[in-house]
Amino acid sequence: MASITEDQRLDAVFTALSDPTRRDIVARLSAGEATVKELAERYEMSMQAVSQHIGVLERSGLVSRGRHRQTRPCRLEPAALAVAVSWIEQSRRTWAARMDRLETRLADLQQGAGR
Amino acid sequence: MASITEDQRLDAVFTALSDPTRRDIVARLSAGEATVKELAERYEMSMQAVSQHIGVLERSGLVSRGRHRQTRPCRLEPAALAVAVSWIEQSRRTWAARMDRLETRLADLQQGAGR
DNA sequence: CCCTTACTCAAGCATCTGCTTTATCAAGCG
DNA sequence: CGCTTGATAAAGCAGATGCTTGAGTAAGGG
Numbered sequence: 167m168a169s170i171t172e173d174q175r176l177d178a179v180f181t182a183l184s185d186p187t188r189r190d191i192v193a194r195l196s197a198g199e200a201t202v203k204e205l206a207e208r209y210e211m212s213m214q215a216v217s218q219h220i221g222v223l224e225r226s227g228l229v230s231r232g233r234h235r236q237t238r239p240c241r242l243e244p245a246a247l248a249v250a251v252s253w254i255e256q257s258r259r260t261w262a263a264r265m266d267r268l269e270t271r272l273a274d275l276q277q278g279a280g281r
Numbered sequence: 282m283a284s285i286t287e288d289q290r291l292d293a294v295f296t297a298l299s300d301p302t303r304r305d306i307v308a309r310l311s312a313g314e315a316t317v318k319e320l321a322e323r324y325e326m327s328m329q330a331v332s333q334h335i336g337v338l339e340r341s342g343l344v345s346r347g348r349h350r351q352t353r354p355c356r357l358e359p360a361a362l363a364v365a366v367s368w369i370e371q372s373r374r375t376w377a378a379r380m381d382r383l384e385t386r387l388a389d390l391q392q393g394a395g396r
Numbered sequence: 397c398c399c400t401t402a403c404t405c406a407a408g409c410a411t412c413t414g415c416t417t418t419a420t421c422a423a424g425c426g
Numbered sequence: 427c428g429c430t431t432g433a434t435a436a437a438g439c440a441g442a443t444g445c446t447t448g449a450g451t452a453a454g455g456g
Contacts (some may be wrong), residue, residue: 187414189291352401
């Protein structure tokens with residue numbers, strides 16, 4: 167079994183979001199499905215290039231591809247976005263907690279010096 | 282003036298977070314400052330390699346470097362993390378709003394069919 | 397003063413990215 | 427059936443990335 171680690175999932179999501187075209191594709195898909203051709207026209211880019219961007223987004227779990235006639239409509243999978251947010255929030259909580267402790271200690275020190 | 286666009290800032294932040302070593306550096310720094318040498322020992326990596334990772338994090342605004350004796354203590358700048366979260370939340374809000382509208386329309390259709 | 401410590405700069409190198417071009421495939425149309 | 431449309435596959439290429447080695451610099455210590 168080649169199960170994916172949490173680190174690899176985060177790698178894939180942040181790598182996918184590090185390109186402005188792919189971020190715009192995510193923003194576009196948050197408003198509804200789109201085909202490869204529609205996206206290619208939007209970015210004045212070849213369908214092959216878009217298809218490869220979709221591949222990156224698909225491997226990260228951010229986007230999935232369906233089938234409808236000859237088209238492969240792409241839709242957003244917001245669960246993968248939640249993975250990225252929760253990782254960031256974890257760091258921010260730790261940092262905020264440390265700041266709180268520092269302030270408490272500073273207040274203690276000032277009170278001690280004031281006596 | 283070569284002012285940085287919002288897109289370039291997001292590029293830099295997501296690119297910085299796309300590497301597992303750099304994510305771990307961010308997590309480590311959220312618990313307090315660290316020197317290049319300390320990080321190099323932690324990851325069993327050369328100081329040069331760590332210094333380059335710090336450079337990527339610094340250019341993204343996620344980390345800043347100070348000076349203390351011979352060391353260059355690194356500290357987290359959480360404001361840059363907020364930029365990434367707010368971008369993601371924007372997409373999620375749009376998606377959530379679309380889902381609400383779809384549900385409303387579905388409910389309307391069912392009510393219409395029930396009469 | 398030399399020597400060590402902590403770190404950065406610069407060049408080199410293997411690998412990865414983003415895009416291109418060419419070729420191929422699957423679905424529908426006349 | 428052939429032809430068009432929407433999309434993927436494969437190969438190639440310029441540029442970026444992650445790490446290395448070698449050289450250099452700033453701050454202390456003996």
